[in-house]
Structures are given as structure tokens and as C-alpha cells.
Amino acid sequence: MHRRICFLRSExxxxxxxxxxxxxxxxxxxxARRDSESGAExxxxxxxxxxxxEARVADAVAFAEVLLPMLAQQLRPASPPVAWAPEGAPQAxxxxxxxxxxxxxxxxxxxxxxxxxAGIR
Amino acid sequence: MPxxxxxxxxxxxxxxxxxxxxxxxxxxxxxxxxxxxIGLDLGTNKSCVLSGAPGSSDIAxxxxxxxxxxxxxxxxxxxxITGNARILYGEDALRQMLHVDLAAPLAEGVIARPxxxxxxxxxxxxxxxxxxxxxxxxxxxxxxxxxxxxxxxIRRSAQGIFSRILLIPEPFLAALGFRDDSRVKQPGxxxxxxxSLFIDIGGGTSDLCLVQGYFPTRDxxxxxxxxGDAIDDIIFGExxxxxxxNGLSRITVREIKEAHAYVGPxxxxxxxxxxxxxxxxxxxxxxxxxxxxxxxxxxxxxxLTSLIEAASSDSVVTLLQNIxxxxxxxxxxxxxxxxxxxxxxxxxxxxxVRLAGQDFRRYVAIGAxxxxxxxxxxxxxxxxx
Numbered sequence: 001m002h003r004r005i006c007f008l009r010s011e012x013x014x015x016x017x018x019x020x021x022x023x024x025x026x027x028x029x030x031x032a033r034r035d036s037e038s039g040a041e042x043x044x045x046x047x048x049x050x051x052x053x054e055a056r057v058a059d060a061v062a063f064a065e066v067l068l069p070m071l072a073q074q075l076r077p078a079s080p081p082v083a084w085a086p087e088g089a090p091q092a093x094x095x096x097x098x099x100x101x102x103x104x105x106x107x108x109x110x111x112x113x114x115x116x117x118a119g120i121r
Numbered sequence: 122m123p124x125x126x127x128x129x130x131x132x133x134x135x136x137x138x139x140x141x142x143x144x145x146x147x148x149x150x151x152x153x154x155x156x157x158x159i160g161l162d163l164g165t166n167k168s169c170v171l172s173g174a175p176g177s178s179d180i181a182x183x184x185x186x187x188x189x190x191x192x193x194x195x196x197x198x199x200x201x202i203t204g205n206a207r208i209l210y211g212e213d214a215l216r217q218m219l220h221v222d223l224a225a226p227l228a229e230g231v232i233a234r235p236x237x238x239x240x241x242x243x244x245x246x247x248x249x250x251x252x253x254x255x256x257x258x259x260x261x262x263x264x265x266x267x268x269x270x271x272x273x274x275i276r277r278s279a280q281g282i283f284s285r286i287l288l289i290p291e292p293f294l295a296a297l298g299f300r301d302d303s304r305v306k307q308p309g310x311x312x313x314x315x316x317s318l319f320i321d322i323g324g325g326t327s328d329l330c331l332v333q334g335y336f337p338t339r340d341x342x343x344x345x346x347x348x349g350d351a352i353d354d355i356i357f358g359e360x361x362x363x364x365x366x367n368g369l370s371r372i373t374v375r376e377i378k379e380a381h382a383y384v385g386p387x388x389x390x391x392x393x394x395x396x397x398x399x400x401x402x403x404x405x406x407x408x409x410x411x412x413x414x415x416x417x418x419x420x421x422x423x424x425l426t427s428l429i430e431a432a433s434s435d436s437v438v439t440l441l442q443n444i445x446x447x448x449x450x451x452x453x454x455x456x457x458x459x460x461x462x463x464x465x466x467x468x469x470x471x472x473x474v475r476l477a478g479q480d481f482r483r484y485v486a487i488g489a490x491x492x493x494x495x496x497x498x499x500x501x502x503x504x505x506x
Binding site for chain 2: 108
């Protein structure tokens with residue numbers, strides 16, 4: 001359950017992660033504490049479990065970071081789609097923005113990260 | 122295997138019951154450190170750090186620091202070094218160069234000495250956050266074509282120092298920093314982010330970048346491993362050839378260059394007073410400095426024209442009006458006029474080359490801090506401690 005929370009957070013789904021943490025996990029942790037002989041022992045066990053879960057999720061996400069660009073490189077179409085281009089700028093290499101909306105800095109960062117993932121920069 | 126970061130991964134919870142982190146806030150929740158944003162131009166010779174809180178436009182710290190770490194030599198008598206520090210940074214390290222082993226963390230724009238880089242980043246952190254308690258997120262400028270190994274080296278050096286990081290090419294950050302946000306919507310204001318060509322001449326690399334309203338691709342950027350340091354090397358070699366055993370250090374040569382650098386026709390006589398062996402001497406350095414600086418022009422110009430020619434025909438006329446030089450190299454006398462004349466002589470349509478101005482050392486860091494303030498939560502790369 002805790003690993004699911006970590007995965008949700010890794011995908012930016014913080015609200016869902018918060019819900020699982022506040023409801024399901026909170027109940028499970030309360031049960032574990034109740035069934036344990038001492039609260040300190042239960043806390044130590046839970047802390048170890050959470051740490052292990054976080055480490056495994058972090059490793060998995062980092063592994064995906066490496067694997068995805070490699071897959072994208074192999075599966076990438078010859079020409080990326082053209083979705084938006086500012087006036088007076090070359091009509092090429094743009095993607096992902098709402099047509100007609102002026103780009104903001106976060107849009108640029110999105111483009112940079114997309115280029116990084118696709119291995120084209 | 123690059124495992125230093127996990128992109129799109131907000132900080133893992135210390136406790137599963139902690140509220141989900143929302144957008145970066147400078148206000149600390151109970152038991153949680155306040156977020157401090159840093160814009161960092163990690164330069165080969167000089168670095169610039171700006172810091173500020175999220176959700177504001179205030180700049181709390183703005184410092185330019187020589188990118189150098191000094192490790193105090195063994196056997197230095199107590200009291201010689203203030204506080205008997207073991208490591209000095211920046212100007213302090215240079216002032217005590219007799220008593221320290223100087224280490225430059227970077228060479229040609231990328232980290233060359235990881236341990237020194239880590240110590241330097243610790244110093245940067247201390248400058249930005251003297252309390253040592255803030256949760257630091259940093260946008261760091263990298264050379265235009267820095268490869269993944271160079272980027273990974275920065276992330277590894279920053280592990281445990283910054284909590285999150287974003288690496289963005291320097292010339293693009295320079296364009297963001299140069300942009301006057303208060304005038305973007307004014308008629309007549311030429312937004313450098315919409316259509317310009319930036320030339321950022323630093324210590325290790327000269328970076329050229331087309332900025333045309335989208336994030337530059339690899340084809341829009343050129344990084345040349347020839348910049349201020351290479352000019353120093355040429356002048357240093359020429360000085361030793363012309364004036365053998367002159368005893369001038371590279372730091373002195375750099376100071377001479379910074380005071381007298383020029384491009385274009387020879388500016389002789391260019392007499393420079395130096396102290397050699399305790400005696401004052403006047404050296405004629407017109408040719409040495411001119412030849413060294415002109416060799417930079419010979420490398421930049423082909424890269425500049427290749428980027429101009431890569432621009433679309435409907436954007437190139439405006440682009441030619443917006444060629445902007447920044448970085449330490451923008452202080453070379455005549456660099457704007459010589460480049461402009463060369464373009465004009467080669468038939469380019471009404472080119473206009475200008476200098477970024479007095480904030481030339483800060484534009485990359487200003488752009489980096491703007492990017493830090495604008496970055497969405499899921500765009501940061503989390504540094505796994």
C-alpha cells in the first residue's frame with residue numbers, strides 16, 4: 001500500500017496518494033500498532049517497511065528514467081508532430097502546447113524535458 | 122547507471138500521514154523546511170548565485186563568486202587563515218593562494234574535479250541559505266551541448282546539498298534573464314525569447330543559441346570549447362615566448378586580459394605595466410592580446426553564420442536584428458562592432474549585434490531563478506540523498 005502511495009507521488013498524483021495515505025494506510029498502521037506488543041516496536045517495524053518501500057520505488061523510477069529514453073529512441077517516428085509555432089519562428093519541432101496560447105517558462109521546461117526523454121538534445 | 126535523480130517524483134514522505142506536497146511554498150509546514158529557490162550559473166571561472174523564495178519576485182541573495190576552492194596546506198601556522206578554516210572559497214581562496222592548494226571544480230564548462238565541485242556547491246548553499254535549514258531547489262545552467270555524463274556529474278555533486286534540481290542550457294537561461302518581463306506586453310518591445318540569437322562567452326565555453334519562442338533543440342545550439350581560458354592560454358604562451366622567465370602567473374595574465382582584451386585591427390602600442398622579479402616593467406602586448414582575442418572570433422563566426430542560415434527565411438530578418446552577446450567575453454572591446462561588420466560585409470541583411478550590458482555576469486542566474494520560480498512541481502528532478 002505504501003509503495004502504491006510512492007508510485008502515485010512519483011507520477012505527480014499527489015491528491016490520490018494523499019487519499020490512500022489518509023484513509024487506507026492510516027487504518028492499516030493503526031491496526032498494526034494495535035496488534036503489536038509495543039508501540040515503539042510497531043513504529044520501528046513500520047519505519048523499516050516504509051524506508052524499504054521508498055527505496056524500491058526510487059530505484060524503479062530511476063530505472064525507468066534510463067529505460068524510457070532508450071525505448072523512445074527506438075520507437076520514435078521519423079518526424080515529430082507540429083502543433084504550435086510562434087509568429088516569425090520556424091514551423092518545425094514544436095509540440096504539446098495549446099494553439100494560440102503564448103508559451104510560458106514552464107512550457108519551455110516541458111519541451112526541454114521532452115527532448116531529454118526522446119534523446120534529441 | 123544514472124540513479125541520482127528521479128524526475129517527476131515529489132519528495133517521498135517521512136511519514137505516510139504527511140499532507141501531500143502542493144506547489145512549492147516558502148512557508149514551512151510544521152516540521153518541514155522552507156523552500157528556497159536558487160538560480161545558479163556554474164561557470165568555469167566565475168559562478169553567480171541568486172536566491173529567493175517561491176511565489177515572489179524578490180532576490181534575497183545575489184553573489185558572483187570565483188569558481189575556485191582552496192584547500193589549506195598542512196603546517197600553516199594558527200591564525201594565518203581566519204578561523205583556522207581548512208577550506209576557503211572564491212575570493213578568500215585567491216587571497217590566500219600562497220597558503221592553499223587551489224582547485225578549479227570546472228573545466229570547459231563541466232565538472233572536472235568532483236570533490237572540489239561538491240565543496241563549492243556546499244559553499245554556494247551556505248551563501249544562499251546561511252541558516253542551513255532551507256529545502257533548496259536549484260536551477261543550474263549547463264553548456265549548450267552538455268552531454269548526459271556532464272549533467273549526471275552535476276546531479277551527483279549536488280546530492281544532499283540541493284533537494285531538487287533542473288539543468289537548463291546556459292544561453293537559453295541568458296535569454297530568459299535578459300528578457301524584461303515588465304515590458305513583454307508593451308508594443309515595440311522585442312522579446313529576446315521570441316526571436317534572438319544569444320552568444321554567451323564564458324571561461325570554458327562559448328555557447329551560441331537560437332531562441333525562437335520554443336525550447337532550442339540540439340540543432341539550435343552550438344558550444345565551442347574555446348573561450349576566456351583559451352585566450353589566457355594563448356596570451357600566456359606568447360608572453361613566455363616574447364618575455365622568457367617573466368614569472369607572471371595565469372591569474373595575472375587573466376587580469377591583464379580582462380583589462381585590455383580587444384578584437385579587430387591591431388591596437389599597438391598597448392603597453393602594460395607589470396612587476397617582474399620585484400621590478401616594474403612595461404610590456405608591449407598589443408599583438409599578443411589582439412591575436413588571442415581574434416582567434417576567438419574566428420571560431421565564433423562560423424558557428425554564428427551556421428545558426429543564422431539554419432533559421433527559417435520568415436524569421437531571419439528579425440533574428441539578424443537581435444544578436445546579443447553576454448558572458449565575460451562581452452567585455453572584449455569591439456566584439457559587437459567587429460561581428461556586426463563581418464556579417465554586414467558577408468551580405469547579411471542589416472545585422473545588429475549588441476552587448477547584453479552591465480549585468481552580463483548575472484543573466485544566466487537571473488534566468489535560472491525565473492525558471493525555478495516557474496517550474497511546475499512535477500518538472501523538478503529529485504536528488505536522491
